[in-house]
Amino acid sequence: MKKIYLVFTRDNNQWVNEMVDFVFVNELPKIFGAGLTTQITRFTGRTFEWYRFVEEMNKLKTTVISKKSVDPIFQKKNQVKFLKEVVELRKLISINPKRVKNDLDLLQEIKTRFLDVYPLYVLAVFLPGPWRDDFIAVHGGGSKQILNLLFKSREDSEGLLKEITNFMRSWLGPQLQKVGYQADYLKLLSVSEVEEFVRLKKMPPHKELDQRFKGFVYMYSRLVKTKDFKVFLKDENISIETENIVLNKNSFTGSIAYASKIVRGKVKVVLNSTEMFGFKEDMILVTPMTAPEYLAIMKKAKAIITNEGGITCHAAIVARELKKACIIGTKIATFVLKDGDLVEVDSHKGIIRKINI
Numbered sequence: 472m473k474k475i476y477l478v479f480t481r482d483n484n485q486w487v488n489e490m491v492d493f494v495f496v497n498e499l500p501k502i503f504g505a506g507l508t509t510q511i512t513r514f515t516g517r518t519f520e521w522y523r524f525v526e527e528m529n530k531l532k533t534t535v536i537s538k539k540s541v542d543p544i545f546q547k548k549n550q551v552k553f554l555k556e557v558v559e560l561r562k563l564i565s566i567n568p569k570r571v572k573n574d575l576d577l578l579q580e581i582k583t584r585f586l587d588v589y590p591l592y593v594l595a596v597f598l599p600g601p602w603r604d605d606f607i608a609v610h611g612g613g614s615k616q617i618l619n620l621l622f623k624s625r626e627d628s629e630g631l632l633k634e635i636t637n638f639m640r641s642w643l644g645p646q647l648q649k650v651g652y653q654a655d656y657l658k659l660l661s662v663s664e665v666e667e668f669v670r671l672k673k674m675p676p677h678k679e680l681d682q683r684f685k686g687f688v689y690m691y692s693r694l695v696k697t698k699d700f701k702v703f704l705k706d707e708n709i710s711i712e713t714e715n716i717v718l719n720k721n722s723f724t725g726s727i728a729y730a731s732k733i734v735r736g737k738v739k740v741v742l743n744s745t746e747m748f749g750f751k752e753d754m755i756l757v758t759p760m761t762a763p764e765y766l767a768i769m770k771k772a773k774a775i776i777t778n779e780g781g782i783t784c785h786a787a788i789v790a791r792e793l794k795k796a797c798i799i800g801t802k803i804a805t806f807v808l809k810d811g812d813l814v815e816v817d818s819h820k821g822i823i824r825k826i827n828i
Contacts (some may be wrong), residue, residue, distance in 0.1 A: 475511060476528075476702075476712045477519040479779050480759035480805065483744035484658040485637045488512040488519060488689060490582070491632075491690045493662075494589045501730050502544060502590050502617045505534035511709075512556055512689040513700055518759070519741040527714055530738070535597070540613040544594060550624050557628045561586040564638035571642065581635070582662075590629065595624035621765040630785070633762050643668070652673065655745070659683045660692065721812065722824040725776070725801035728787035730818045734796050736773040736827065738812040741765070755814055757804050761786040769793065774816040776804045776823060800821060 476721065484522050492510045495621030499506035511522040535544075543549060571577050598606050599622040607614045609619050635660075643665070644654030650672055659680055667673050674680075686698040689708075697703045704710065739754040741747055750756070756772040758765070760779045769775060769789055774796035777786050781800065796818035804823065808814065813826040 473709050474525045474712045475522040475709055479521055480518055480520050480742065481632070482518050482636070482762075483632055483773065484639060485512075485514070485519075485660055485689065485694075486519075486639065486662055487636055489523075489662045489714065490585050491589065492689070494586065494593070494693075497529070498586065499588045499593065499754045503531065503535050503538075503594075503757050507531065509691045514683070514687050514689075515700075515742075516684060516686050516698075517746070522711070524585075532597070532602055532605065535594070536602055536609050540610055544591075545617045545620075547620060550595075550620050553588065553595070553624055556584060556588045557631065560588055560631070564635055566701070568638075568642040568645075574643075574646075575666075576729060577642075578666060578669050585635070588628070588631070591624070592628055595621045595628060599625050604702065626783070630762060639665075646672075647674070652677070653679075656680050659687075661686070672824070718817060721827075722822060723801055723803055724809065724821050725798040725823070726780075726782070727818055727821045728775075728780075728782065728784075728797035728799045729790040729795060731774075732794035732813060733817050734774050735815045738808045738810060738814055740770065740808060740810055742805065755816060757808050758786075759805055760784065761789065772804055774798075774818065776801060776808075776816065778782055778806075780804055780806050 486715055488510075492512070495507040495510050497506070506525060507527045513520040513522065523617070537812045538544065560581070563577065563584060565579075599618050603618065606618065610617070640654060640657055644657055647654055647656055649669070652674055656674070660675075664675060682696050683694075685696070686700070687694055687696045690698065695703065734755075736755040738751055738757050739750050741750065741756060741758045744762070744764050747765065750768040750771060752771045753773045754763075754771065755774050756768060757778065758778075760777050761769060761775070762785060766789065770793060772795060775786055775790050776797075777799045778801055779785075779799070780786050784799060786797060788798055796816050798816065798818055798821050801823065808825075815824045815826055
C-alpha cells in the first residue's frame with residue numbers, strides 16, 4: 472500500500488492545481504533529475520487539499536539536496552532569472568480585466584510564464600523550508616549563501632498561486648455569469664476546459680459541475696467525482712501517513728508567532744475567502760493559512776490559529792503588526808476544531824485547548 476501525506480490546504484482553482492501537477496511530473500525531472508508521478512488534489516466542497524506520495528517526495532529531496540553547491544540550480548543567475556519571471560507574471564495578472572484585448576493570448580502567456588516560474592518556485596519553497604536542516608547537514612558552511620538566496624526568492628514570490636487564482640476569478644468569473652454560470656464554477660474547471668471556454672465560450676453541463684462541487688479527486692491526469700475520500704483511497708490502495716493525528720484532540724500545540732495574553736473565544740473556521748463573511752469581533756480565526764484578503768477578519772479576530780506556516784509567513788507577520796495572539800503550524804487545527812467551539816489560546820506556550828461547557 473502506497474502512503475501519501477497532506478501537504479497543505481489552499482483556496483486555489485483546478486487550473487492552478489493541474490499546472491502544478493504538470494510541473495512536478497514533467498518539468499522537475501528535466502531540472503532536478505527527479506519528479507513525481509502525480510500530485511493528488513482533493514476538492515472537499517469547500518477548499519483544495521494537496522497530497523503527495525511519501526516515497527516519491529523523499530527521492531526528490533535526496534536528489535536535490537545531494538547536488539553539489541556549484542550546481543547551476545543553486546546559482547545566483549538562476550534566481551535572478553526566476554525573480555524576473557515572477558515580476559513579468561505578476562504584471563500579467565495585475566492588468567485590469569476590462570482592458571484585456573485578447574483573452575486567449577493572455578491565457579497562453581500566463582500559462583507560459585507559469586511553466587517558466589514554478590519549477591524554481593518549488594526549489595525556493597522546499598530548501599529554505601522543510602528541507603533546510605537536511606540541506607545544511609549535507610552542505611555545511613556552503614549552505615548559508617544558497618539558503619539566503621533562495622529565501623529571498625521565496626519571500627519575493629510568496630502568495631503567487633493565490634494571486635493567479637484571484638485574477639482568473641476577476642477576469643473570467645464575470646464572463647461565466649454572462650453565459651448563465653456562477654463565477655464560482657471557475658474553480659472547478661480543468662486547464663483544457665478553461666481554454667475551451669476562452670476560445671469558444673463552451674462549458675461543461677451544469678449537472679457535471681454541480682456534482683464536482685460535492686467533491687472530487689484529481690490524480691494521474693484524471694478527475695474522479697467522489698464525496699468519500701477514504702473510500703477512494705482504499706480503492707486505489709493508498710493510505711494517509713498522518714491521518715491518525717487529527718482525531719479527537721482536546722488540546723494541541725503549534726509554533727508561537729506572537730505571544731499575547733491568554734484568550735478565550737468561539738472558533739470560526741475559514742477555509743476559503745468566500746467564508747469570511749459573518750466573521751465577528753472577538754472570534755478565534757482558525758484557517759489553513761492566511762492571505763492578504765484575510766486582513767479585515769484578522770483585525771477583528773481575538774486570536775489567530777493556522778495549520779501551516781513558519782515564522783515569516785503572512786499570518787505571523789500580520790499578527791506581530793496587530794499584536795494579536797497567534798499560533799501557527801499546528802497541522803491539525805481545521806481538522807480538530809469546528810465553528811462555535813469554545814477554545815483557550817495560550818500563545819505564550821503555543822497551546823490550544825478545547826473548553827467543555
